[in-house]
Each structure stands twice: as structure tokens, then as C-alpha cells.
Amino acid sequence: MAFKIIVCAKQVPDTNEIKINPETGTLIRDGVPSILNNDDANALEEALKIKDKHPDTHITVVSMGPPQAQEMLFECIAMGADEAVLLSDRAVGGSDTWATSNAITAAIKKIGDFDLIFAGRQAIDGDTAQVGPQIAEKLELPQVTYVEEFEIADNMKDITVKRQLEDGYELIKIQTPCMLTAIKELNEPRYMSMKGIFNKEKDIKVINAADAEIDLTIVGLKASPTNVYRSFTPKPKGKGITVEGDTEKDVAKTLLIDLKKKHII
């Protein structure tokens, strides 16, 4: 039986390109390109590496987002994924991570059985790193986050991963089915291939909340336990300060005190 992998992928604005309008203090998103979230490219790449070795592996990419997210899913197919499902519905708009994971969990259940789920550790826009673990919780799956090395045994059951820690790593054994979240150290994502781009048999399915049989009381803005109270931009960087002092020692001390005060060190 084919080994089935689900990859969670989010379309995000390239946050490196986002600028702040100094007059209004708002984000300028016009002209900012939308991309496949960085960690999700690593998640997909690891799934593709399994498929390289075991060609009957089936990879489904799942995403929740507006209809434009199809462009990103097309890219995933061109990299080598077999199919993609986009859950797109106003009812899921404004979801926090609790509600987002409810919606994606429903979509995954609709897709059917699977052996392995890869997600990115973190999306570069929302930046919470919460959706992967919360999907795992709702599917009652064991998880490993911050995966930097992955190996699966020939029985396609026993997995050994390195989980990154701040000061080293853990070597962890886990079995399918499970949820793993990828970081950039895991691999180097491949480019889209011509074969992938022209493979018209593969398709992107767009589904709505009803198709995924989503309970509407647990998705969307209203159902979300967290709300945005206020949002704002950080204070613009003023001109720097000249550090003064009678001796070099005084200068060094003044600098360090200020770095500490501003939590820079």
C-alpha cells in the first residue's frame, strides 16, 4: 500500500519585503509578493525525499487560505507533490491558531487516511508556531517539533529524528502516524521541475467549509479564543545616540547599561 503523506502549507507575504508607511504607521503590503512559507518548503522537501526513494508514496498538500493560495499550491505540485487541497471559505477567516487547527484538522479528515503529516515549524507572518502542534492534538497524534534530521526505516513505520534544542539536540524515536514540524536546517528545498509544471493530471481541489464538514461553531473570528486587542508598528528608529564618558571604561559601562535596559543583551 502506498505510503501517504500530508504536508501543511501556508501562503504568506514575503515579510522581508514588507515596509512600514512612516506617516500612517501601517504595513505596506501592496506589491509584496506572496510565497510558500519558508519552513513549509522544507516540510514538502522532506516528503519529496521519501517519494524519491519510495516512488509509490503519495503526497497531498493541504492549505487554508484565500483563492489566491492556489498559486502557491501550484508551486508545490511543480516541486513534485501529487495533489493539493485548498480550504477556502469566509467562515474560516479571522481564525486564531485554535480555530485554524480545527479547520485544517477537518480538511485532513476529509482527505482520508495518512501515515505522516509534515508541517512547517512556524509561518513567517503570524509567527506563532502553534498550528502544527494543535493539529496534532486534535488528531491525537504524537508530535516532534523543530525537526532538523529525519530518517525512516524500511518498514515505513519507525522514524528517528533529531529535534533541535537551543544548546544541542534530542534524538527521538517515533512511529507513524505522527506530526513532524520542519525547520530550515532539515534540508535544501528543490526547485520546481518542468515535468512538474506540465503535469496536468495533478490537480488542485478547492473545497469550502461545507465540503469539509466543518463545525462552524469552532472556526472563524467569533469562535477564536484569542482576539487582537490592538496592533501597531514599533517606534521608528530614531537617530542613534553618541555614547559619552570621561574614560573608555565609563563609555563601555554606559553602553552596556543601555543595551541591558533595552533588552538587547
Next chain:
Amino acid sequence: MATINFDEYKNVWVFVEQRDGKLMNVALELLGEGRRLAKDIAEDTKVCAVLVGDKVEHLAKECFAYGADSVYLIEDPLLKNYTTDGYTKVITDAANQFKPDIFLYGATHIGRDLAPRVAARLNTGLTADCTHLDVSVAGYIKYAEENTTLNTKSLDPNSPDKGLKMTRPAFGGNLMATIVCPRTRPQMATVRPGVMQKMEPIEGATGEIVKVTPEIKASDIKVEILDIVKSAKELVSLTDANIICSAGRGLGDASGFELMQKFADKVGGVVGASRAAVDAGWIGHDHQVGQTGTTVKPTIYFACGISGAIQHLAGMQSSDCIVAINKDPDSPIMEIADYAIVGDLYKVIPEIIAEWDNAEALYDATTK
């Protein structure tokens, strides 16, 4: 969602993460922050440490010294090392039993693995990687006015609202959001390490130890930890470095990079260089920062004896904080520096090295 009786939820809980029988720094920082919040909520609000592990009772003393009123002690041989399954289960059970109002975790690789699972199991909200917390609206207004561009006119400083206001960066730091959790309890957040203030420890402080017997069996834990490896800090590359100590032609000769290496070792950083220093043969090209070298974005970039040519700036100007040390007050690097130090790098750098470890104490002395 079932309606929740908010009055049942009391106290500020802190997950005091320990690894290998040692408390993480961020745990102590959160106890300090917890104290600050508790004071703003109500007189009888307690700060409670949640201590999970095997044979970790001795750490309770440290929790009391740093501000905990009580310690919920959850011990079992199965909890010796952190596992998502084991810790999520026992912590969720304890939260269901004792009903905290607020529950804080360090935003470490463990806290950010654990907290989302606990939040999902408790069906409550979680705010990620916070850098500031408030309960009173007045406190929030003060913070916002001092540190942000937020227009606070619509906020009422006398509001009785004591909900937790959790502020965090998003969009790669381009946007800040304050998140609230109005309808469910506990209000949960992971908090970035190094941001909150530890309390001055009170030696010999004591408190109540509440022993919680965990319901946990080996089959609850679906992963097996084969090994935990501490890596001797590898030589990090420029792109990954948190702190970069760069030098240029102002060093005068190759031996100056010995001082730079000492500097980098002290601050836990990596040595960088301008092209002039590389072209002079003083250091390898892999250290070069700039248009034809590496582009970097560290937390702190020290530019020592570097004039700030446009090609150099192209590689480092989006660093979070730039400290320039240069003899010439009019050099272009001074224009973009957050901290400009006019002086001889050979005199200034040794003093920074000498005082580096005292930074915390020096700062504390100014707040007294």
C-alpha cells in the same frame, strides 16, 4: 463552548522549565513578571510555580526565592525528561483541577512545543512569544505611550478590565499586536527569554509545596528519547550569528584580529570584517560582510574601525542594533549607528570585554 465561571479561575501560574535538574533562566524571569502581574490583579492573587520532573523538589527553594508563593510539584520517573505527551497530560490535568487565571511559559524550544498542546487540550487561547504583558489598562497605556506608535485615546485608564494584554511581534518584527483572551480561561502565553525582569532573590524564602500525584503510565508517552546531546557551541556562520564583532582597516594590522576574536568569544559572537581588512590579507574572505561578502542581520553588529562605505552598509544595515567604534566622528558609519562611540578601538574594546559580564549588575545598580 461551555460557559465558564471566571470567578473559579485564580492566580498566576508559571511553568518553571527545568532541564537536567536545573531551572532555566526564563523560569525565574517569569516568576518576577508573575509577581508584577499578580500585584496588579488583586491582593490575594498568588504566583504559583508548576515544577515537573523526577526528583526536582530541591528546586522549590529557588522558586520561592525568586517570587513564587507556592509550588505545584509534579514528580514521576516518567517525567524525568521532557516529552510532549507526558508533560501535556500532567499539566493539563493540574490546570483542570486547580484552575489558574493566567498561565505563562518560556518561549523555549520546549515551551513552544508544550504550550500549544496544552492550550488545545484545555480549549483556550495562547499568545506566542510575548515581549510585554499587562493586566491593567492604565499600565498598558503607559507602556504603549513610551514604546509604540499606538494612539491610546480610545483606551480608558480607569477601566476595571483586568484581562491579560499580551504584546508580541509578528510579520518578522514589522508589526506588533496585543492579544487578549476574553472568553476562556486560563489566559496563556509563551514569553520570550531574556525580556522579563528577575526579582532580586530573597534567600531563605519559603512557601507552600502542593504535591500533585500525576496520573501517567509508560504507554501514554508515544515517543522514545534515545539521547540528549549538548553540542559544544559550533563555530556559527555569520548569517546565523546573534552578535557579530566586525573590524576594518582601522585595526592597523593582522594581529588586531586576535583582539577581535577575544571580543567575539566574550560576547558569544562571530568575527566579521570589511573588505579592506580582507584585501589586506588580515583575515579570510569568509568573514567579509557586505555587497560582495555576506549579508547579515544579527541582534548586535559591532563595527570597529570600519568607515561605513555603502558596499559595507549593504550587508549589515538591517542589523537590529549597530554599535560603531571609530576615531572619526564624521565617518558615515556613525550616521546609521544606534550607538556611536568616538574613540580608539584598542582602548574601547578591552573595556567592553572587561565589563561585559557585569552588565546585569551595572544595570541593576541604576534601577535602585
